[in-house]
Amino acid sequence: MPKLNPEELDEIYAFAVDLGKNAGRMLLDAANLRFGNDRPEDQAHVEKDNAVDLVTQTDEDVEAYIKGQISKKYPTHKFIGEESYSKGASRDYLIGDEPTWCVDPLDGTVNYIHLFPMFCVSIGFIVNNKATIGVIHAPFLNQLFSACAGRGAWLNETQPLPLIRDPIPPMPEKAPSGCVFSCEWGKDRRDQPDSNLHRKVESFVNMAAEIGGRSGRGGMVHGIRSLGSATLDLAYTAMGSFDIWWEGGCWEWDVAAGIAILQEAGGLITTANPPKDHLTASIEDVKLGSRLYLAIRPAGLSSTESGRQGQERTVREVWRRVRNLDYSRPGV
Amino acid sequence: MPKLNPEELDEIYAFAVDLGKNAGRMLLDAANLRFGNDRPEDQAHVEKDNAVDLVTQTDEDVEAYIKGQISKKYPTHKFIGEESYSKGASRDYLIGDEPTWCVDPLDGTVNYIHLFPMFCVSIGFIVNNKATIGVIHAPFLNQLFSACAGRGAWLNETQPLPLIRDPIPPMPEKAPSGCVFSCEWGKDRRDQPDSNLHRKVESFVNMAAEIGGRSGRGGMVHGIRSLGSATLDLAYTAMGSFDIWWEGGCWEWDVAAGIAILQEAGGLITTANPPKDHLTASIEDVKLGSRLYLAIRPAGLSSTESGRQGQERTVREVWRRVRNLDYSRPGV
Numbered sequence: 259m260p261k262l263n264p265e266e267l268d269e270i271y272a273f274a275v276d277l278g279k280n281a282g283r284m285l286l287d288a289a290n291l292r293f294g295n296d297r298p299e300d301q302a303h304v305e306k307d308n309a310v311d312l313v314t315q316t317d318e319d320v321e322a323y324i325k326g327q328i329s330k331k332y333p334t335h336k337f338i339g340e341e342s343y344s345k346g347a348s349r350d351y352l353i354g355d356e357p358t359w360c361v362d363p364l365d366g367t368v369n370y371i372h373l374f375p376m377f378c379v380s381i382g383f384i385v386n387n388k389a390t391i392g393v394i395h396a397p398f399l400n401q402l403f404s405a406c407a408g409r410g411a412w413l414n415e416t417q418p419l420p421l422i423r424d425p426i427p428p429m430p431e432k433a434p435s436g437c438v439f440s441c442e443w444g445k446d447r448r449d450q451p452d453s454n455l456h457r458k459v460e461s462f463v464n465m466a467a468e469i470g471g472r473s474g475r476g477g478m479v480h481g482i483r484s485l486g487s488a489t490l491d492l493a494y495t496a497m498g499s500f501d502i503w504w505e506g507g508c509w510e511w512d513v514a515a516g517i518a519i520l521q522e523a524g525g526l527i528t529t530a531n532p533p534k535d536h537l538t539a540s541i542e543d544v545k546l547g548s549r550l551y552l553a554i555r556p557a558g559l560s561s562t563e564s565g566r567q568g569q570e571r572t573v574r575e576v577w578r579r580v581r582n583l584d585y586s587r588p589g590v
Numbered sequence: 591m592p593k594l595n596p597e598e599l600d601e602i603y604a605f606a607v608d609l610g611k612n613a614g615r616m617l618l619d620a621a622n623l624r625f626g627n628d629r630p631e632d633q634a635h636v637e638k639d640n641a642v643d644l645v646t647q648t649d650e651d652v653e654a655y656i657k658g659q660i661s662k663k664y665p666t667h668k669f670i671g672e673e674s675y676s677k678g679a680s681r682d683y684l685i686g687d688e689p690t691w692c693v694d695p696l697d698g699t700v701n702y703i704h705l706f707p708m709f710c711v712s713i714g715f716i717v718n719n720k721a722t723i724g725v726i727h728a729p730f731l732n733q734l735f736s737a738c739a740g741r742g743a744w745l746n747e748t749q750p751l752p753l754i755r756d757p758i759p760p761m762p763e764k765a766p767s768g769c770v771f772s773c774e775w776g777k778d779r780r781d782q783p784d785s786n787l788h789r790k791v792e793s794f795v796n797m798a799a800e801i802g803g804r805s806g807r808g809g810m811v812h813g814i815r816s817l818g819s820a821t822l823d824l825a826y827t828a829m830g831s832f833d834i835w836w837e838g839g840c841w842e843w844d845v846a847a848g849i850a851i852l853q854e855a856g857g858l859i860t861t862a863n864p865p866k867d868h869l870t871a872s873i874e875d876v877k878l879g880s881r882l883y884l885a886i887r888p889a890g891l892s893s894t895e896s897g898r899q900g901q902e903r904t905v906r907e908v909w910r911r912v913r914n915l916d917y918s919r920p921g922v
Binding site: 374400448456471476478480481484494 | 802
């Protein structure tokens, strides 16, 4: 695969930002139609796994729009979209070395159905298996997040991420205490011993409980937040609003754009599931497609450690408090 | 107490909206100073109950501004603000029949410290113990919620609440299934048997789990959201984005404005704690100051029940799944 030169990348980035703006506007226009018109539950929707997972016509229309624009402008690029993938039979990981667009036309579908503002379009561009460009547009919030490798990460194209940056604060000394912890309940709600629901809840409670509680695992985080959008969780971690995001079960279109933005902003992303030697294991960047994610916000240096050291210390403190989650896929 | 006439109320409402706009701007200006300047943890702050509860200088400045404006314009009105109250020794309920302003200069303090956008100023005006005017301004989200008894509830002064309103959707037939459930972890993190933390978590899991799970209590809600701001939880319930909000421990300045907006939009608010005869108990409006709240979004009629009937059915379904919380105060 020939490498993209800087001018080509600049052009693709500008194209992706425009695409995100337009697609976000389509989402908002479709939502506005519902103010005083159709109610969301009346919209055509198809039940996927269960009532928690709805997909609307808008979802498909926006994906078709994005896919059409990309294939017109970059006919040689590969395209993976949530809607088209979900309708296929395979659950294989489809991203290779070639330039690939990885798109969720509507992340936060439940929010969108209920008109809770935390929904967005998410457009990632991946080269050599690295999330290189990310554009996230949450039109009801007027928030556009964007990043391209080597060109910084931005809120609304003007405000560099993370927001607080002169200096960027180090991770709190007693992390996860002092941290805002972002997590999601998800749609796997099986009430069986050791189900993902119960593993998650046990982990959440460990993070929340007072220091000394939970047999020494109490993390006394500063706050726990659940937005219902993996993409926006990542965007707010890149922004520095969330210190820690821990989640399992996402697919690559949920996270590709967010990872590009988080990493360009200086954040770290690794696996949600603690390795056996979690105190000493080297902390590797997560593999896109692994479905298991732990993100730490951009961090500055303190008097005793570098930003990366603070992030890695935080990763180990999270691993000490969370359960392994049971999400897998073929081929990874 | 002489009743306020409609013109007086209109004037007070317009004054409250202006106050909310200005106070929100002050919050955002102080936040902007921190982009690239001070980091939040470096700001002067005082630890209150524990690390989860921080109060910043901005909080006090904004309260002083609001209090000053009110005492200049309406010197006979009573004023209760979070900051001034918290510094007093009494935990009595201070609102009587006289016109009273009940103000939280900064709700979502933890969010504000971390620059997560879910923070706001909350201004309530209470007459004869009824929340009559509410103004909530979340400046980082560009969202201003306002309501005055008899004058409707509004987003950004132009969009009536709830957003979806022609018709307003009925409560889902199998509520809480199909509902977005909003709840908060709060700052009581004691890891003791039967602590509020564990009562809350048990309740959350009941609401989340699959139908048939949890010994028949599984509610399979559509989503669980935690924003870290009671005020915005209420605003989004009034908007219709959240179907159910359940919380204990709030003080009256956390909820006064939100209750005014929710009720004017057509929502219901009662107590979080299930009465013994929860299947048949009459469902009364919550008493401001009770510290225990269960809010249901505005609901339209279905083919089988009125909006109110659907809301009351939902209240009973929530009561069936939640634990009593242990929050009290003197004199209530």
